[in-house]
Amino acid sequence: MSVGLxxxxxxxxxxxPQHPSTHGVLRLRLTLDGEVVVGCDPVIGYLHRGMExxxxxxxxxxxxxxxxxxxxxxxxxxxxxFVLAVERxxxxxxxxxxxxxxxxxxxxxxxxxxLVFVATFANDLAATTAFLYGFREREVIMDLFEMWTGARLxxxxxxxxGVGSDIPEGFEKKAHEFCRMLGPxxxxxxxxxxxxxxxxxxxxxxxxxxxxxxVDYACSGPTLRGSGVGFDLRRAEPYEVxxxxxxxVVTDTACDCMGRYRVRMEEMRQSVHIIExxxxxxxxGEVQAKVPRAxxxxxxxxxxxxxxxxxxxxxxxxSDGGTSPLRxxxxxxxxxxxxxxxxxxxxxxxxxxxxxxxxxxxxLGEIDR
Amino acid sequence: MIDNLxxxxxxxxxxxxxxGRELRLRVRPAALVACCRFCKExxxxxxxxxTAVDTxxxxxxxxxxxxxxxxxxxxxxxxxxxxxxxLPSVTGVFKGADWPEREVYDLFGVRFIGHPxxxxxxxxxxxxxxxxxxxxxxxxx
Numbered sequence: 418m419s420v421g422l423x424x425x426x427x428x429x430x431x432x433x434p435q436h437p438s439t440h441g442v443l444r445l446r447l448t449l450d451g452e453v454v455v456g457c458d459p460v461i462g463y464l465h466r467g468m469e470x471x472x473x474x475x476x477x478x479x480x481x482x483x484x485x486x487x488x489x490x491x492x493x494x495x496x497x498x499f500v501l502a503v504e505r506x507x508x509x510x511x512x513x514x515x516x517x518x519x520x521x522x523x524x525x526x527x528x529x530x531x532l533v534f535v536a537t538f539a540n541d542l543a544a545t546t547a548f549l550y551g552f553r554e555r556e557v558i559m560d561l562f563e564m565w566t567g568a569r570l571x572x573x574x575x576x577x578x579g580v581g582s583d584i585p586e587g588f589e590k591k592a593h594e595f596c597r598m599l600g601p602x603x604x605x606x607x608x609x610x611x612x613x614x615x616x617x618x619x620x621x622x623x624x625x626x627x628x629x630x631x632v633d634y635a636c637s638g639p640t641l642r643g644s645g646v647g648f649d650l651r652r653a654e655p656y657e658v659x660x661x662x663x664x665x666v667v668t669d670t671a672c673d674c675m676g677r678y679r680v681r682m683e684e685m686r687q688s689v690h691i692i693e694x695x696x697x698x699x700x701x702g703e704v705q706a707k708v709p710r711a712x713x714x715x716x717x718x719x720x721x722x723x724x725x726x727x728x729x730x731x732x733x734x735x736s737d738g739g740t741s742p743l744r745x746x747x748x749x750x751x752x753x754x755x756x757x758x759x760x761x762x763x764x765x766x767x768x769x770x771x772x773x774x775x776x777x778x779x780x781l782g783e784i785d786r
Numbered sequence: 787m788i789d790n791l792x793x794x795x796x797x798x799x800x801x802x803x804x805x806g807r808e809l810r811l812r813v814r815p816a817a818l819v820a821c822c823r824f825c826k827e828x829x830x831x832x833x834x835x836x837t838a839v840d841t842x843x844x845x846x847x848x849x850x851x852x853x854x855x856x857x858x859x860x861x862x863x864x865x866x867x868x869x870x871x872x873l874p875s876v877t878g879v880f881k882g883a884d885w886p887e888r889e890v891y892d893l894f895g896v897r898f899i900g901h902p903x904x905x906x907x908x909x910x911x912x913x914x915x916x917x918x919x920x921x922x923x924x925x926x927x
Binding site: 461462465467469470471473474629630632633634635636646648653654720729731733735737743744746748752753755756757760785786 | 808831832833834835837839840841842848850854857859880881882884885886893906907908909910917918922924925
C-alpha cells in the first residue's frame with residue numbers, strides 16, 4: 418500500500434452561536450479544507466430586538482436607555498450619537514460644563530472598552546493572566562461610573578441638553594488617581610503581552626486588511642486606523658469640546674491583528690491625556706439646558722456621528738414634528754467589520770480565525786440591534 | 787461638483803441641495819449606480835451608510851458616501867415603491883454595500899437587482915413580512 422497525498426474533502430463546520438471565542442451570540446458557518454478556512458458565512462441576528470422599530474413608538478427621551486443596550490461595553494457612545502442627532506434637529510446645545518463631562522464619560526468608556534478588548538483578545542490567544550489584569554483596571558472605572566451615575570454598564574447619563582447630574586464630590590480626585598495609575602499598568606501589559614513571543618507569532622502578519630479594502634467595506638475606528646488610515650471622528654467632525662483638546666490620532670501601518678492591538682493600547686494613553694485636560698479645564702456652571710418635557714423637534718433630519726471605541730457609531734434621526742421620531746437608523750461599526758471578516762479570514766487556519774475575529778473587537782448588541 | 791454631476795448624469799438628478807457639509811441629491815433609480823461610481827471616483831470612497839426611510843406616504847433608500855480626505859458627505863436619496871420595490875445594487879461599486887443592502891431588503895422588502903447574495907440578515911429566513919414598514923404596527927394590540 419502506498420502512502421501518497423491523502424485526498425481530503427471540504428467540511429462545513431458550525432461555530433457558535435454559543436462559543437466562548439465568538440464574543441456573544443454569533444454563528445459562523447465555516448467551510449474548511451483540513452484546518453484552513455476557505456469560506457466563512459457569518460450568521461447574525463440572534464440578539465435582534467427591533468430597536469429601530471421600538472424607537473418609532475417612544476418619545477425622544479424615552480429611547481435613550483434603549484441605546485445603552487446596543488454597544489453595552491461602551492454605552493455612553495451610543496447615548497451620545499442619538500443625543501447629538503436629536504439636539505441638532507431640535508436646535509439644543511448642552512452647557513459647556515456638560516460638554517466637558519460628556520467627554521470625560523465618553524473617554525472613560527473608551528478606556529473601559531479597550532481594556533475589555535485587551536483582556537478578551539489575550540484570553541482568545543490563551544493568555545489568561547492578561548485577562549485578569551484587564552478586568553482589574555476596568556473595575557476602577559466601573560466604580561467611578563457607579564459613584565457618578567449609579568450604574569456600572571448602562572449609564573444613560575448623556576441626556577438631551579446635558580448630562581444626568583454633575584459629578585459628585587471626590588470624583589475628580591479619584592479620576593486623577595485612575596489616570597496616574599493606568600499608564601504604568603499599560604507598561605506592564607506591554608511587558609506581558611506586546612513583546613511576548615507567542616503573542617507576536619499569533620498576531621503579526623495575521624488577518625491583513627489593506628487600507629483600500631478597509632475603506633471600501635466602510636470599516637472605521639481602530640480596525641481602519643490599524644491599517645494606517647488616520648480617520649477619527651473626534652478629529653474629522655469634532656463634537657462636544659474635542660476641538661479644544663490635544664490628542665494624537667493613533668495609526669499603525671501593520672494592517673494586521675498586532676496593528677489593531679497596538680492602536681488600542683496607545684489610544685488608552687491618549688484617552689488618559691484627554692480626561693486630564695478635561696478635568697483641568699472643567700468650567701463651572703449648569704449641566705443641563707432647558708429642554709421641553711414633551712420634545713417636539715420640527716420636521717427635518719440629522720446625522721449624529723460619534724467615534725465609539727469600535728469606530729463610527731452614527732444615528733440618523735428623521736422627525737415629522739411629532740413627539741416620537743419618524744425613523745431612527747442606528748449605524749453600528751461592528752456590523753461593517755463583520756461584513757469584512759470573510760475576506761480577512763480566507764486562507765488562514767481555524768486558530769487564526771479566533772485571533773482575527775478577536776482583533777475586530779465586535780459587540781453583537783450593536784450588530785444585531 | 788453639482789454641475790459636473792448634472793453634466794454627466796443629466797435629467798436623472800431630480801434635485802440637488804447643499805446643506806452644510808452635505809450634498810443632498812434626489813436621484814432616479816436608473817442613475818443610482820452611475821452616480822455612486824461618479825462620487826467614488828471623486829474621493830467619496832467610504833460608504834458610511836445605506837438605509838431606508840418609510841414616511842407612511844412614500845419610501846426612499848438613502849446612501850451616505852463620505853470623503854475621508856475632505857470630510858464632505860454626499861447623501862443620495864432614491865424613491866422606491868412601498869411594496870415590491872426594487873433598485874439596482876451598488877455592490878459592484880462598494881463592497882461595503884453588501885450587508886446594508888441585505889438589511890434594507892430584510893426590514894423594508896426592497897429588492898436589490900444584481901446583489902450577489904440577497905437573503906435575510908437580521909431576521910430568520912422564514913420570517914413573514916418586513917417590520918420597518920409603517921404598515922406593520924409597532925406593538926400587537
